[in-house]
Amino acid sequence: MMEFPERVQINEVVLRDGLQLETKIASLEEKETLFRQLVEANVQTVEFGSFVHPKAVPQMANSGDFYEAISTESAGPALIALIPNLKGAELARLRGVERVNFVFSASDTHNEQNVNKKTAESVEELKAIQEFCGKNGMVLGVSIATSFGCPFEGEVPPARIHELTDMLVRMQIGIITLADTTGMANPRQVSELLSGLKDAYPQQKFNLHFHNTRGMGLANILAGLDAGIDSFDTSLGGLGGCPFAPGATGNVCTEDVVHMLHNMGIETGISLEGLLTASRTLETVVGHPTPSYLLKAGPSDRKYPVPNK
Template identity: 55%
Template sequence: MKLQGSIQINEVGLRDGLQLEDRILSVEQKIKLVDALIDANVKTIEFGSFVHPKLVPQMKNSRELYELISEKHQDVDFIALIPNLKGVILAAEVGVQRVNTVLSASNTHNLQNVRKTKRQSLEEFLRIKEYCEEKEILLDCSIATTFGCPFEGDIHEEVIFSIIESVIQAGVNVITLADTTGMANPKQVYDLSKNVLEKWPNQPFNLHFHNTRGMGLANVLGGIQAGISSFDASLGGLGGCPFAPGATGNICTEDVVHMLEEMQLKTDISLDNLLEASKMLRSILDHELPGQILKSGKSSRLYPVPAI
């Protein structure tokens, strides 16, 4: 089993995790969660998105949130999701230095998600890239439905390669291959990840999984074995896409870190502090979270022997 020595975890709970919650968190509540994540030594956080509040009301305070957390935590990489050029303009107004835009490998999902065809989204990507260069903003790109679409089914590898080639030619920071509705399996993840790393060895890639069908952690392992060393995860296992049927929770940050620690893979994240952050999230939302380690405890936990 070939494994990397160090794995980067990108926390997406504040954006992808909260966007399906009925409860809309205040800026103060979000700041408490950011502080708790940073206490756990999480260094990359997708904090929110610059979208129309009617579409995703849970993200309507992203501007105010960034202004406060960026001033307080200058050594943390805060990322904003932006759906279009208007989004990155709004992000730039408050000084966001890194943004992530999404286009889908599936034309049907792309129309549902951003109301554009794939071709239109690639044209928009070029305009976003030009603006980001002007403002010195790092631009990431997530390719949604990479491992399958709930409307179209399987996505051919050549389609993924074509999109990757287009965004690399335009200029991109990190490319995320996203399993939007949890359709991926470990062999598929391994094969595609290995192929893209062979074709573009100098391009940073990241993987984004949902645990819809219980294969999230196995898919992480498939990516690691192929040579990927960067993964999105969501505190407590919250999240999903509001524009894709069946897109339930993301892989859980504390579950991923626990698995990696047990495999002697380094993340630099404090699992104990991460669990405290997850407890805080559970308290704020006032409901149980999908993650397993918060419920069952670490595998190193020992129990007293029952009396005979």
């Protein structure tokens, strides 16, 4: 019988991963409106943007200005910036960003497409990034892209993920995210990989980042829950994808995930009604319908009865 956590942490990534593939570049005002609505929905962690070269990802060129506009409230959600290198960390620091997430790929080919470096070179740079963040009081998390498969190389052996995870654990990285960059994971793979990692590193905090490219996003989250994971990246409306990977499509949809969890009796602290309000605004911002199932069908009122403890 599956065992599930009582509460799950949802990390909202629409303002970064969700918008970075959109043809339209959202204005600061549009991003601020979406952010305020996410705050109203009680989202506690927001990946607000990335510090990358504006020619590579023009949708993220205003991330610094956006951070300055939304970081004035001390009681607001935790704000995280994605960084691909030390330069990104330095730019984030100049804007006053306190939390960053460094990403590198398990596969060399995707890492070269993403940041023009071999994986080993990015891992070496991580050491300098960790030193820089430590000196400047910045919280550093790390994401391993293509953890469940690479669009260029195919299968990524579990041993490779164990090797990279072991390195990050030894570096005392607080949160390690395993990312299914182009939706290649399946539930059995997720269950086996994460169960093994949890057994090997029971004190390590893991986060999962799934894409719904092949329609298995919710099933993979269910497998992650069963493996003991209680933290997931999701994107409002199901938007998003990697600009440097063929066939990339949207993330697992926040409102669909929250609806599933709440119906299962698992708390998130997030208002589903608030998410739907933000999701409707998102469709206006991007100018097209999103993949959100819940926005189309509406929520089900059925809840799983939580047994008395």
